[in-house]
Amino acid sequence: xxxxxxxxxxxxxxxxxxxxxxxxxxxxxxxxxxxxxxxxxxxxxxxxxxxxxxxxxxxxxxxxxxxxxxxxxxxxxxxxxxxxxxxxxxxxxxxxxxxxxxxxxxxxxxxxx
Amino acid sequence: xxxxxxxxxxxxxxxxxxxxxxxxxxxxxxxxxxxxxxxxxxxxxxxxxxxxxxxxxxxxxxxxxxxxxxxxxxxxxxxxxxxxxxxxxxxxxxxxxxxxxxxxxxxxxxxx
Numbered sequence: 001x002x003x004x005x006x007x008x009x010x011x012x013x014x015x016x017x018x019x020x021x022x023x024x025x026x027x028x029x030x031x032x033x034x035x036x037x038x039x040x041x042x043x044x045x046x047x048x049x050x051x052x053x054x055x056x057x058x059x060x061x062x063x064x065x066x067x068x069x070x071x072x073x074x075x076x077x078x079x080x081x082x083x084x085x086x087x088x089x090x091x092x093x094x095x096x097x098x099x100x101x102x103x104x105x106x107x108x109x110x111x112x113x
Numbered sequence: 114x115x116x117x118x119x120x121x122x123x124x125x126x127x128x129x130x131x132x133x134x135x136x137x138x139x140x141x142x143x144x145x146x147x148x149x150x151x152x153x154x155x156x157x158x159x160x161x162x163x164x165x166x167x168x169x170x171x172x173x174x175x176x177x178x179x180x181x182x183x184x185x186x187x188x189x190x191x192x193x194x195x196x197x198x199x200x201x202x203x204x205x206x207x208x209x210x211x212x213x214x215x216x217x218x219x220x221x222x223x224x225x
Contacts, residue, residue: 004156033212041217042217042218043157045213090156090157092157102157102213107154
């Protein structure tokens, strides 16, 4: 089955630790995205990548970092500099060939205490 | 990208049509209207999109007013599984990065 996988579903960390969230897709999509969602709110874009070895900051990139070494993978690191890291994190991908549709993963719920 | 306004929440009886409005009065000529929905604790799911003509697919219908300043998503026979947050998004097709800007959406509650 083609799709996007995110792991783990739930993640717990202590304050001050960096944590990396996984996102993998086998849809052969060029573009990948990371969004953050807080309770009762819409999604906010953290980073996006249109092609391997390239990525751009979204609206709320501070305290986060990404890499895009492979087309299939777009991991997100939540650093200790992110002041309020507890949130629901969603990864998405889309074809750059004029596609209007983004495919989303199931999300990772990160709790930092 | 144009801003959208949606009601915060709506109720609908199971089996009845759910009509979800969206106001996008500042939409420009090359901007499309997209609808996604998000079931609790899952990733958003694409539903439908349109430019100026009404559109229909297996999930829903999209009615866009002639002046394009508003639209309505119609779920013809709502089921309990349609309970979700519905997002109306307006953007230029093929904008840089194909980014989507999600607002608060409408929380649709389908009741038995």
